[in-house]
Amino acid sequence: MLEYRTAAVVLRTFDYGESDRLVHLYTEQIGRVTAIAKGARRSRRRFPGTLEIFSRLEVHLVDPPRAQLMRLEGAVLVEPGEGLVQQLGRFAIASQLLEMLDRLTAEGEANPELFRFSAGVLMVLCEERPDRLLALLVLLKTLARLGYRPQLVACARCGRSLPERDRVGFDVAQGGAVCPDCASGEAPAVPVWLLAGLEAGIRTPLRQRGELGIPDRAVGQAERLLSRFLQFHVGFELRTANFLSQIRDLECLDGAGVHGDTAPASGSVAAGASTSPAGRA
Numbered sequence: 638m639l640e641y642r643t644a645a646v647v648l649r650t651f652d653y654g655e656s657d658r659l660v661h662l663y664t665e666q667i668g669r670v671t672a673i674a675k676g677a678r679r680s681r682r683r684f685p686g687t688l689e690i691f692s693r694l695e696v697h698l699v700d701p702p703r704a705q706l707m708r709l710e711g712a713v714l715v716e717p718g719e720g721l722v723q724q725l726g727r728f729a730i731a732s733q734l735l736e737m738l739d740r741l742t743a744e745g746e747a748n749p750e751l752f753r754f755s756a757g758v759l760m761v762l763c764e765e766r767p768d769r770l771l772a773l774l775v776l777l778k779t780l781a782r783l784g785y786r787p788q789l790v791a792c793a794r795c796g797r798s799l800p801e802r803d804r805v806g807f808d809v810a811q812g813g814a815v816c817p818d819c820a821s822g823e824a825p826a827v828p829v830w831l832l833a834g835l836e837a838g839i840r841t842p843l844r845q846r847g848e849l850g851i852p853d854r855a856v857g858q859a860e861r862l863l864s865r866f867l868q869f870h871v872g873f874e875l876r877t878a879n880f881l882s883q884i885r886d887l888e889c890l891d892g893a894g895v896h897g898d899t900a901p902a903s904g905s906v907a908a909g910a911s912t913s914p915a916g917r918a
């Protein structure tokens with residue numbers, strides 16, 4: 638019987654039968670798994686406070702021979718997800734991340750780097766103001782780690798560096814930016830500096846996004862670009878994307894960019910946070 642002890646994030650849970658719960662987890666060691674938490678409905682003491690969305694856990698999983706589901710034997714809470722549920726903007730950005738882990742990764746396919754990145758994002762989200770640039774960069778960085786990295790600094794078709802001009806085409810079918818020779822004419826023109834800013838954004842820690850020089854007015858354009866890119870390459874629209882855009886309309890996500898205040902929303906942020914795995918985010 639295989640057993641695993643690994644860090645995990647709770648993606649979602651469902652009631653199962655009279656006394657159990659089904660738990661979707663994204664784990665560091667074995668990627669996405671569905672496990673049954675026996676007795677979790679009947680007794681709250683069995684998994685106290687752990688099986689909530691966004692919670693980060695240390696879990697003990699067993700994979701019994703011939704069983705269809707893994708069994709969640711035990712779970713210790715590392716970091717509760719409460720702070721992400723209480724604020725709409727944070728909730729929406731975190732939900733989009735979890736939807737990508739849920740729908741764009743294969744069950745049982747390990748990607749420890751993606752796990753650590755995701756855990757780091759959840760930590761950053763607990764501390765930072767949930768502005769639109771943060772939402773955009775979480776989406777872009779996650780896509781890049783999932784293997785859907787748009788070509789932003791060279792021509793996606795011929796590979797040459799983008800010319801020194803103001804705007805170039807962006808052709809989602811080709812994989813990103815296209816030089817004038819390769820542009821089909823239908824590809825919308827995008828400022829080269831914006832593409833360069835997004836490229837830098839993939840490599841820059843989320844907390845330092847204010848230094849990218851991406852102004853608020855350009856964030857909407859980048860959002861539309863990425864949304865089309867994602868739909869083309871992934872083949873569907875994220876359910877949470879609609880939710881995020883409704884929140885944008887309600888202005889629960891603040892504009893940030895170069896003019897925004899990217900200071901933590903609360904003064905109680907641990908000074909050591911930057912040395913945590915969140916540094917990877």
Ligand SMILES: [Zn+2]
Binds near residue numbers: 815
């Ligand atoms: Zn080209």
